[in-house]
Amino acid sequence: MTPAVAFENVTKRFPGASAPALDHVTLSIDPGELVCVLGTSGGGKTTLVKCINRLCEPDEGAVRVHGEDVRGADPVELRRRIGYVIQQSGLFPHMTVARNIACVPSILKWDRARIEERVDELLRLVHLEPDEFRDRYPAQLSGGQQQRVGLARGLAAKPDLMLLDEPFGAVDAITRKSLQDELLRIHAESGGTFIFVTHDVAEARRLATKVLVMDGGRVQQYGSPDELREHPATPFVAELFGEDA
Amino acid sequence: METVDYLISHADLFAEATLEHAGLVLVTLAIAIVVAAAITLACLRSRRAGALAVELLGAFYSIPSIALFALLIPLTGLGSTSAVIVMVAYCQFILVRNALEGLQGVSPAILEASRGMGMSEMQTMLRVRLPLAAPAIVAGIRMAAISCTGIATVAATINAGGLGAVLFSGLRTLNVPKIVGGTLCCALLALGIDALLRLVERRLTAHTRARS
Numbered sequence: 001m002t003p004a005v006a007f008e009n010v011t012k013r014f015p016g017a018s019a020p021a022l023d024h025v026t027l028s029i030d031p032g033e034l035v036c037v038l039g040t041s042g043g044g045k046t047t048l049v050k051c052i053n054r055l056c057e058p059d060e061g062a063v064r065v066h067g068e069d070v071r072g073a074d075p076v077e078l079r080r081r082i083g084y085v086i087q088q089s090g091l092f093p094h095m096t097v098a099r100n101i102a103c104v105p106s107i108l109k110w111d112r113a114r115i116e117e118r119v120d121e122l123l124r125l126v127h128l129e130p131d132e133f134r135d136r137y138p139a140q141l142s143g144g145q146q147q148r149v150g151l152a153r154g155l156a157a158k159p160d161l162m163l164l165d166e167p168f169g170a171v172d173a174i175t176r177k178s179l180q181d182e183l184l185r186i187h188a189e190s191g192g193t194f195i196f197v198t199h200d201v202a203e204a205r206r207l208a209t210k211v212l213v214m215d216g217g218r219v220q221q222y223g224s225p226d227e228l229r230e231h232p233a234t235p236f237v238a239e240l241f242g243e244d245a
Numbered sequence: 246m247e248t249v250d251y252l253i254s255h256a257d258l259f260a261e262a263t264l265e266h267a268g269l270v271l272v273t274l275a276i277a278i279v280v281a282a283a284i285t286l287a288c289l290r291s292r293r294a295g296a297l298a299v300e301l302l303g304a305f306y307s308i309p310s311i312a313l314f315a316l317l318i319p320l321t322g323l324g325s326t327s328a329v330i331v332m333v334a335y336c337q338f339i340l341v342r343n344a345l346e347g348l349q350g351v352s353p354a355i356l357e358a359s360r361g362m363g364m365s366e367m368q369t370m371l372r373v374r375l376p377l378a379a380p381a382i383v384a385g386i387r388m389a390a391i392s393c394t395g396i397a398t399v400a401a402t403i404n405a406g407g408l409g410a411v412l413f414s415g416l417r418t419l420n421v422p423k424i425v426g427g428t429l430c431c432a433l434l435a436l437g438i439d440a441l442l443r444l445v446e447r448r449l450t451a452h453t454r455a456r457s
Binding site: 053055076077078079080081082084086087088090091092093094095103104107137139153163 | 355358360361365372373
């Protein structure tokens with residue numbers, strides 16, 4: 001089976017930083033997984049994700065998406081095939097909810113009727129009533145509603161790979177739980193591969209089929225939540241994921 | 246009363262001068278916007294280049310217009326060409342400063358979202374950066390329009406016509422109604438152009454007034 005995403009000995013150094021952000025990362029993610037990338041801030045989580053859609057270019061090594069080396073792909077083309085959801089939602093404040101969600105379909109030149117149909121379908125998917133929310137601006141939404149729209153926008157063109165960079169970082173605990181439920185349901189229904197960055201261990205435990213623990217730019221361990229709890233590979237993982245943590 | 250009578254009996258003169266004045270301002274604005282767009286795009290990639298451009302244009306802006314008009318006479322002669330050149334140059338400070346502030350002020354998170362979703366540079370510019378910077382850009386155009394309306398009166402000293410010609414002729418002959426009439430027309434023209442641009446501005450900023 002071709003991995004959905006593979007890292008082959010990937011290293012990334014940022015100018016002026018003492019340690020590399022990614023240090024010889026080798027990793028293979030199977031299609032259909034919901035991978036939670038866990039670690040302290042500055043541990044390389046976001047850099048790892050950005051190397052997949054080429055917002056960040058590695059200094060060494062190769063990244064493959066569905067077997068294809070991303071360096072051979074046109075970055076703009078590549079990103080349109082990968083859903084991207086970021087912290088604080090990154091919604092465009094000058095566009096309505098419908099236009100935000102329609103962003104990728106409209107640059108892919110879907111016809112209007114299909115876009116409208118997809119927007120309503122996605123709004124229902126994230127539990128926002130289309131008639132009520134379609135024409136609102138992001139400033140007219142609560143934080144949780146903004147994240148729902150951000151999620152819908154990432155899913156718009158039915159990507160089989162989704163990158164989510166701490167999408168629920170800025171919402172309260174109750175909203176966060178309901179967003180997590182939505183995410184689990186959407187992941188199960190779509191059958192796609194989701195890579196989800198978080199610094200919240202409880203969130204990773206709840207969501208992940210696989211957990212990737214990063215520290216100091218290195219992969220500490222990659223495995224199911226149970227494996228990590230029962231057989232932590234490094235003291236860092238044990239501390240983060242151990243029985244008593 | 247004397248002034249009102251004069252205004253009515255010389256309505257043709259004032260109307261013609263106002264139109265000529267408006268023409269000067271609009272031609273200047275049209276050229277100035279194109280030039281400012283080019284300068285802005287050239288400086289957009291580096292904050293340092295942008296700061297330097299604004300600095301230079303600001304220094305230029307502080308030279309009195311009448312001195313610049315005089316400087317240009319040997320090159321482009323008397324008339325509206327010289328006037329338009331000087332006014333275009335003056336507008337650059339306001340236009341470029343506002344456009345750069347607007348475009349560079351778009352939050353990096355939003356730019357990254359648009360890149361991450363697969364927008365090309367051009368799409369990011371047209372669909373995200375420009376609309377978000379539009380309020381600042383239009384505010385710059387409004388200010389430039391008002392300041393041009395004023396500077397254009399001084400341009401009458403080099404035969405560019407317009408309301409300045411009416412004002413200076415009024416001054417020479419100590420014709421108070423003519424001076425008052427010319428001033429009034431000038432103020433009304435500035436207000437008119439401003440109101441028009443304010444409408445554009447309101448349309449472009451609909452989202453900032455949307456609140457639940």
